[in-house]
Amino acid sequence: MLKLSVITTGGTIEKVYSEQTSSVENLDNQIHRYLGRLRLPDCDVQVVPLMNKDSLEMTDADRSKILELVKQVLSDREALVITHGTDTMVQTGLYLKQALPQLKVPIVLTGAMTPIGFEGSDGLQNLTESLFAVRVLGPGIYLVMHNQAFPIDRVRKDRETSRFVWIA
Amino acid sequence: MLKLSVITTGGTIEKVYSEQTSSVENLDNQIHRYLGRLRLPDCDVQVVPLMNKDSLEMTDADRSKILELVKQVLSDREALVITHGTDTMVQTGLYLKQALPQLKVPIVLTGAMTPIGFEGSDGLQNLTESLFAVRVLGPGIYLVMHNQAFPIDRVRKDRETSRFVWIA
Amino acid sequence: MLKLSVITTGGTIEKVYSEQTSSVENLDNQIHRYLGRLRLPDCDVQVVPLMNKDSLEMTDADRSKILELVKQVLSDREALVITHGTDTMVQTGLYLKQALPQLKVPIVLTGAMTPIGFEGSDGLQNLTESLFAVRVLGPGIYLVMHNQAFPIDRVRKDRETSRFVWIA
Amino acid sequence: MLKLSVITTGGTIEKVYSEQTSSVENLDNQIHRYLGRLRLPDCDVQVVPLMNKDSLEMTDADRSKILELVKQVLSDREALVITHGTDTMVQTGLYLKQALPQLKVPIVLTGAMTPIGFEGSDGLQNLTESLFAVRVLGPGIYLVMHNQAFPIDRVRKDRETSRFVWIA
Numbered sequence: 069m070l071k072l073s074v075i076t077t078g079g080t081i082e083k084v085y086s087e088q089t090s091s092v093e094n095l096d097n098q099i100h101r102y103l104g105r106l107r108l109p110d111c112d113v114q115v116v117p118l119m120n121k122d123s124l125e126m127t128d129a130d131r132s133k134i135l136e137l138v139k140q141v142l143s144d145r146e147a148l149v150i151t152h153g154t155d156t157m158v159q160t161g162l163y164l165k166q167a168l169p170q171l172k173v174p175i176v177l178t179g180a181m182t183p184i185g186f187e188g189s190d191g192l193q194n195l196t197e198s199l200f201a202v203r204v205l206g207p208g209i210y211l212v213m214h215n216q217a218f219p220i221d222r223v224r225k226d227r228e229t230s231r232f233v234w235i236a
Numbered sequence: 237m238l239k240l241s242v243i244t245t246g247g248t249i250e251k252v253y254s255e256q257t258s259s260v261e262n263l264d265n266q267i268h269r270y271l272g273r274l275r276l277p278d279c280d281v282q283v284v285p286l287m288n289k290d291s292l293e294m295t296d297a298d299r300s301k302i303l304e305l306v307k308q309v310l311s312d313r314e315a316l317v318i319t320h321g322t323d324t325m326v327q328t329g330l331y332l333k334q335a336l337p338q339l340k341v342p343i344v345l346t347g348a349m350t351p352i353g354f355e356g357s358d359g360l361q362n363l364t365e366s367l368f369a370v371r372v373l374g375p376g377i378y379l380v381m382h383n384q385a386f387p388i389d390r391v392r393k394d395r396e397t398s399r400f401v402w403i404a
Numbered sequence: 405m406l407k408l409s410v411i412t413t414g415g416t417i418e419k420v421y422s423e424q425t426s427s428v429e430n431l432d433n434q435i436h437r438y439l440g441r442l443r444l445p446d447c448d449v450q451v452v453p454l455m456n457k458d459s460l461e462m463t464d465a466d467r468s469k470i471l472e473l474v475k476q477v478l479s480d481r482e483a484l485v486i487t488h489g490t491d492t493m494v495q496t497g498l499y500l501k502q503a504l505p506q507l508k509v510p511i512v513l514t515g516a517m518t519p520i521g522f523e524g525s526d527g528l529q530n531l532t533e534s535l536f537a538v539r540v541l542g543p544g545i546y547l548v549m550h551n552q553a554f555p556i557d558r559v560r561k562d563r564e565t566s567r568f569v570w571i572a
Numbered sequence: 573m574l575k576l577s578v579i580t581t582g583g584t585i586e587k588v589y590s591e592q593t594s595s596v597e598n599l600d601n602q603i604h605r606y607l608g609r610l611r612l613p614d615c616d617v618q619v620v621p622l623m624n625k626d627s628l629e630m631t632d633a634d635r636s637k638i639l640e641l642v643k644q645v646l647s648d649r650e651a652l653v654i655t656h657g658t659d660t661m662v663q664t665g666l667y668l669k670q671a672l673p674q675l676k677v678p679i680v681l682t683g684a685m686t687p688i689g690f691e692g693s694d695g696l697q698n699l700t701e702s703l704f705a706v707r708v709l710g711p712g713i714y715l716v717m718h719n720q721a722f723p724i725d726r727v728r729k730d731r732e733t734s735r736f737v738w739i740a
Binding site: 108109110168192193197200203204205215216217220229231 | 575611694696701704709716
Binding site for chain 4: 416421423424426427428517518520521522523524566
């Protein structure tokens with residue numbers, strides 16, 4: 069039984085449509101609802117909602133909060149998935165990598181280009197892949213999306229194609 | 237075999253999420269894709285995409301275009317559904333009512349509070365109801381949404397509750 | 405506020421896939437879950453699960469039970485939808501018509517060709533249409549499916565095309 | 573760009589509901605439709621439909637056909653996913669393992685407990701996981717379902733819980 073935590077921070081993956089404002093917003097944690105659609109029989113999953121932010125609005129203080137929570141969670145969990153906005157996902161991942169040089173477990177950052185409840189969303193795919201990735205990848209910090217697993221220092225977002233690509 | 241036309245004008249029902257702008261937009265006609273999910277065996281449905289506008293941006297010139305198309309379509313069709321943004325749906329309906337005093341068929345205006353491809357959308361419900369309404373309602377102009385059929389001069393939008401309500 | 409009851413009796417619309425038997429079965433009432441996806445703001449809906457039967461297995465005793473429940477429900481409700489298997493839906497409808505000559509409200513029978521939770525199902529369409537139909541149709545017993553409303557003595561199932569058709 | 577083939581053989585994952593027989597059947601290949609819902613930007617996926625069989629009806633001759641196709645496909649592809657019925661998935665996997673002792677790439681067998689188009693299906697989850705697994709797993713034959721990757725000689729189906737479990 070894998071002891072896994074999922075920390076949620078907002079980002080496109082958790083955006084919802086607001087009928088009041090006629091726009092998409094980060095209102096609250098959506099991930100737990102979608103985890104319920106997956107079969108995870110050998111997995112003890114704990115969802116820890118931390119914040120609901122568009123990642124373009126994330127500050128150093130927010131990243132510091134994420135790091136503190138990661139440290140706390142890792143004291144008794146074997147794997148970690150962090151859902152995050154794609155615009156600064158790499159930045160947060162690199163920050164964690166620098167702060168956690170002795171990491172003994174896999175940490176996967178993931179998110180989505182289209183919110184998880186919208187037609188054509190990549191959110192459930194990315195979540196499914198990330199939960200699987202922490203089972204089979206070794207210690208380290210990875211970005212997992214669109215059928216790929218990137219070490220966090222080998223990846224950048226390509227805005228034009230709405231995907232992540234390798235850096236040399 | 238009912239000869240039915242569906243005129244599409246945009247509005248929330250047809251909005252989609254754009255990964256380029258991270259917002260919801262009226263890009264093109266969505267209705268035909270959803271009609272394909274419905275069983276309409278005794279119905280000859282013709283979709284006529286007219287424009288892709290947020291109804292807050294509709295002008296008098298736009299309403300004039302809708303009226304011209306309605307007149308043209310009614311020359312050889314027995315029923316008409318118009319998909320439209322909810323903010324000025326009543327205004328367009330009243331404009332049509334004034335211009336078409338001798339109407340011999342039902343015209344139903346409908347739309348959605350949440351775009352048709354988003355979780356929790358009321359779009360497919362409203363579309364289903366409207367296609368059924370033109371079968372059973374008599375001549376006149378109606379707004380059909382959320383299980384209700386309102387004569388166009390008896391209805392207003394209530395923004396706070398995201399629904400339409402009767403006016404006295 | 406329309407006081408509406410939905411009586412559920414089983415049939416294909418409520419069938420689910422059983423992983424134990426690898427087949428589709430009538431296990432329990434599914435309708436209430438799907439009603440929750442519809443917006444029915446001016447409607448007081450009460451779901452009354454009566455039985456979970458394939459309609460080919462319905463007996464005279466079952467139809468008698470349906471009639472007793474209908475009579476009871478109509479004492480204080482203004483409209484009635486009955487979900488039912490399609491194979492003997494007309495038979496049940498004709499039985500109710502004969503037993504209720506003084507009917508003052510609309511009763512709509514509906515169901516589905518494919519179970520409501522399966523891709524390509526017509527179940528939610530038929531349910532949406534039926535809930536709308538009881539608002540706009542007069543007293544009488546109707547079969548509502550696939551965008552059509554048939555008086556119960558004017559309709560038969562056409563097995564080859566999986567639809568209902570008019571009888572002369 | 574990973575050169576990946578998906579061989580489809582039928583099984584529960586590809587079953588559909590037949591309105592003619594009112595039962596679930598293996599009629600034709602469904603997998604390609606669902607692959608279109610996934611984002612696989614760095615993956616050249618080729619779907620090869622081989623047969624449409626309930627795996628309880630698979631014969632030695634069928635397994636021989638699968639083996640021949642696998643050999644042929646592996647001559648110019650780098651990874652392989654086989655969709656298969658769960659009842660004899662392990663048997664087919666062990667047969668391939670014995671026949672392919674020098675395997676240089678990962679082969680993943682997967683399937684579903686509930687057909688991929690039905691509510692609550694595990695099919696898309698398992699397909700997503702399998703396509704990811706062939707990226708990160710080494711050479712060998714694996715069964716991938718429900719967030720787990722089993723070497724094919726370490727797994728058995730547990731019918732009571734509808735899942736696969738480790739064997740000692």
